[in-house]
Amino acid sequence: MTGIIVSPADVTSMLPVAILVAGALVLLMTEVFLTSGRRGYMAGLTVVTAVLAALAALATPPAGRVFGGMAVVDAFSTFVTVIVCGGLALSALVGAPWLHARGAERGEFYALSLFATSGMVLLGSAADLLVAFIAIEVMSLATYALAAWMRRGRKPAEAAFKYFLLGAFSSALLLYGAALVYGATGSTLFADLSRASGSLLFCGVALVGAGLAFKIAAVPFHLWTPDVYEGAPTPVTAFMAAGVKTAAFAVLTRVALAVWAGAGASSTSFGAVIAWLAILTMLFGNLLAIPQRSVKRMLAYSSIAHAGYLLVGVVSAAAVGGRESALSGLLFYLAAYTATVIGAFAVVGALERRDDAAGREAADAWDLSRLSGLARRRPGLAFAMAIFMLSLAGVPPTAGFIGKLLIFKAAINAQAYPLAVIGVLTSALGAYYYLRVVVFMYMRAPEAGEEGALTLGPALSVALALSAAAVVVLGVGPGPIAELARAASVIGQ
């Protein structure tokens, strides 16, 4: 472990991270030297950087283990990189008009989201607990700041503070777990997790798992999610729901597979714990979403529920035979969820009631009634939102359906029948509250005073069109992406 020699191959394998950081630095510098108030190019620059990073990841052949085995660049990490870069590009497009309308568009916003994305990309490649910790911190510190972007309001301030406090707590758990693991195995590499056994390692793995469970917002580690998701600026919420979740699932998958590589009792009990987490998360995420009147809060609970389905995918990867289908399902689900959830939050952001002139927050900024009669005011927007809701509910022919199909197929391959049955039943529960959004949009008259035109702007329109198209294409012709996800399901240990 001592004296890692960094080879050129190690450096080139991190090209996507370098591109993202470089883009962030450029944006920071231009903000310093900016004389005019025109910031229209910033979102564009962010999108270009994200696309370049994704292309770089696709273009460089997987290097395998780099930095002495502390990171792995394989097809899995490439797929994760592409998803988080896509999520970044979409949420930058969503963010630009949102921030502009509130006079809060600054280069730092995009720089922070680029830094966060570089952390996510790194997290997708992490093969060592310390690298994972550093990557999580890079990602999280930037997201804490993003969550506090509209810091003057009461809700945003509370959200940011809560997120920071609980995030720091979960990082501490992770770090403590890493220390215990090091005590048990003498190494922090994931690959060495299976080398030892005993209660020390078990405690260490449990703490690491708890830290990650905070990040993916699994029940019962989800308590921060609704408040933070509701209080954070809507584009940031979209970014968190898509990117942070994807990256955290990537590292959780690697840790879980490393644990399952060992044959000890701790590895089977680890599987059982994750299975229970999945059940609780699916059940409570969906049940708690039902009574919500605020669409944003409902989507927060729904993101918890979706973490549950993703956990089913992780559990199904425990059996070696079903690993390929489980991991490809997981990756496809993450891609589908990214497109869907960013689109849904984009609609929420376009509709939310702004703070009034005195700066007071509107109490019903995201109330369901804001969507009333949307189909008459903006048929295109309502149609896109309906597609996103159907995809979240898992109704064919949308990306969400294929994602669920793949995940439950993996669960059945792994003979986890109860998980599959609970999964489909809770997703039917989900249909109820997703459909309520459709009811409000299509079957209710617009509220008085809300008939006015709603301008979307080109950036938001592009983001919505892209995510809606992605949801439909992934639902109708999922073949190519499913094939890529399958190819990416081979995890280098």
Place this chain on the structure above:
Amino acid sequence: MSQANLLTIVVFLPLAGAVAAAFFPPAEPKQHKALALIVTVATFLASLGLWFGFDAAPGAREFQFEVQAPWIPSLGIGFHLGLDGVALLLVMLTTALTPIVVLSSWNAVHERVKEFMIAMLVLETAMLGSFAALDLILFYVFWEAVLVPMYLLIGIWGSENRLYATVKFFVFTFVASVLMLVAIIYVGAKAGGTFDYVQVRQVLQVSGPAQRWLFLAFAVAFAVKVPMFPLHTWLPDAHTEAPTAGSVILAGVLLKMGTFGFFRYALPLFPEATLHYRTAIAALAVIGIVYGALMCLVQKDMKRLVAYSSVSHMGFVMLGLMALTAEGLTGGVYQMLNHGVSTGALFLLVGMLYERRHTRAIAEYGGVAKRVPWIAAVFVVVTLSSIGLPGTNGFVGEFLILSGTWLAKLAHSPWFSAVGATGVILGAVYMLLLVERVFFGPLQNKKNAGLLDLSLREWVVIAPLLVLIGVMGLMPQPFLDPARQPVDRLLSRFAQVERRLQESDPARPPTTGTQPPALAGRE
């Protein structure tokens, strides 16, 4: 294979029409009505090519007009379409009813005509797809895709209590069908990673308890759709609140998706489980027949009455299927068509009265035959078909079902048949009471004095169904022929299973096929 393309065209033509309609301006409803009518009529004409091109002779291919293309090859999911005789009949029913429905809503829908017609066209593709699909996942996709436009049809264009009804409709059907999804995935895994129906049916080997669970998962999804007692509670609400077009499609086609599902999937894929649960399902079917009929007697709302009569009539179909005799199965298939035609016509007529008076309450009418003699006359003809008077289509179906059940080698089958037959009698009672209370007697309500009789458009809407009632009643053979091969195949499949069961347990009495018809032979 131009034949194969024809089926693809029939299935997706309405969807193409819907996409085209999206580019027409919403402010000009006439364009949308005309477009939807043209597209649905074109679909019907194209489907005539299927009807005349279909080979119903014994020994012909089981699935015709097959088309097969990879869809998600890595998962073993293919785009596989094809028709057997039963699917053909239901496809024809769908393509025939949809233009009628579009025409019937010409003046009934004033708001958001564009969306209405788009929903209608998407719905037609989804319905046709679920009859034509020969891949389990593809079937599930079409099956679920039906829900969304129907949900919008009820929820946007329905009457007062539409939100409750439409959410109930969606949640009931969705919850029931997700379990089928799990079962489908399990079946695919057991069949070696393919979801192709033809292959799955050949290679699927599942043991007793697993097969029963799978059967139940499929059966519950289908039973909600049929709907079978006690899973029927969504139906009266959905029917009552839906716009006329929605009710006609719901009764005419959607309910058949449930019975078709039993015929195509639940029975042939899980024959042993079918034999195991058969008596229970037949008993529920009979309960549904009598219960639906009794509920009809106390309804005050015309649409609700017709809705409950659907519960009763679809009970007959299920009883026929569970008899597992040639007569019962054929009668069940035939009764699916009858119910589509006669109940569809009833909903259309009720819709016409509703358009004139904006009420569905029976008490608001009375004696209107004096004002609208043609509506009354047509209603009486449809009523006679619905209650199964000899000479109408309803008689053929019900007679086949009841005689097929009587002759079935099913425990207590004569009882099922006898109690089921009371449904026919009750059917006559409630339908004739309805006719009497609405059309005959003194014309008391002054609001009915100015009613207008059938317009030319309404004649065009209802005449094809009247013709079908007569033709299917007097010359049923062309409609029975396509069903013969699928019924024989299903029966021989059950005969094989019975032989296998008898090898392991020689004492087991045979339970499928027909008893010798002599009554003296019993007991």
